[in-house]
Amino acid sequence: MTDWIVLQRLLLITIIAGVIGYERERHGRAAGFRTHILVGIGSCVIMLTGLYMMQTLPSVDPTRMAAQVISGIGFLGAGTILRFRASVRGLTTAASLWAVGGVGLAVGAGFLNGAVITGLIVMLVLFGFSRLERAMRRDWYQILVVETSDTVGELARIRRLLAEHDIEIRDVDVKPGSQPTMMRLEFQVKMLPDQPREDIVQQLAQAEHPVKAYWA
Numbered sequence: 001m002t003d004w005i006v007l008q009r010l011l012l013i014t015i016i017a018g019v020i021g022y023e024r025e026r027h028g029r030a031a032g033f034r035t036h037i038l039v040g041i042g043s044c045v046i047m048l049t050g051l052y053m054m055q056t057l058p059s060v061d062p063t064r065m066a067a068q069v070i071s072g073i074g075f076l077g078a079g080t081i082l083r084f085r086a087s088v089r090g091l092t093t094a095a096s097l098w099a100v101g102g103v104g105l106a107v108g109a110g111f112l113n114g115a116v117i118t119g120l121i122v123m124l125v126l127f128g129f130s131r132l133e134r135a136m137r138r139d140w141y142q143i144l145v146v147e148t149s150d151t152v153g154e155l156a157r158i159r160r161l162l163a164e165h166d167i168e169i170r171d172v173d174v175k176p177g178s179q180p181t182m183m184r185l186e187f188q189v190k191m192l193p194d195q196p197r198e199d200i201v202q203q204l205a206q207a208e209h210p211v212k213a214y215w216a
Helices: 003-026 033-056 062-078 091-109 112-135 151-164 197-204
Strands: 082-084 087-089 140-148 168-176 183-191 211-215
Touching: 003 033, 003 091, 003 112, 033 062, 033 091, 062 091, 091 112, 140 151, 140 197, 151 168, 151 183, 151 197, 197 211
Parallel strands: none
Antiparallel strands: 082 087, 140 183, 140 211, 168 183
C-alpha cells in the first residue's frame, strides 16, 4: 500500500465525515464538525494499520482492531445522549458518529464505493429527512404530575379535562406527595406536540383544593 493510497483514503473520509459533522454542528450539537472528522480519520487509520500489519505479519487479523473501533464509538456516542425530563436528546448525533466510524473503516479497507454511497445516504438522512420528520404527525408521550389533597375528586376532574383536549391517559401512578396531606398523581399521557400543555396546567391550578401541577 503506497503513501498516495493512504493519503487518498484519509482525505476521502475527512470530506465525508466533515460534511456529516457540519450538519450536526449547524444544529448546535456537542459532537459536531471536528468530532466527526476525528472519529472518521481515527477509524480509517486503525483499519489501515491493521492492513499494514497484515502485510508484515500475515497471521494478523485486521478485523480485530476494527471491532474495537465500534466499541469505542459506542462509549463516545453515549456521552452525546442527554435525558431531560421525559425527552431524550442526542440519539441522532450518537448514530451519526457510529455511522461515520463505519464509513471510516470501509474507506480504510479500500471499500470506497460502499463508503461513498453510505456517506451520501447518511447525508441525505440528516439533511433531507429532518423536514420529512417534522411534517409527520407524531404522538407525544409525556408525564403530567399533579399534587393534591383531594385525590379522588381531582382524579375525576383531570380525566375530564384531558378528555376535553383529546389527550389519552395511558397509565396513572399514585405516590406520596411533598407534604403529608398531599398525594402525587403521575399521569402518562399520549398527546400531540401542538396541544396546549400550559393551558392544561393553569386549568388544573384553579381547583378548590390546593393543587400543584406540572409536566415532568
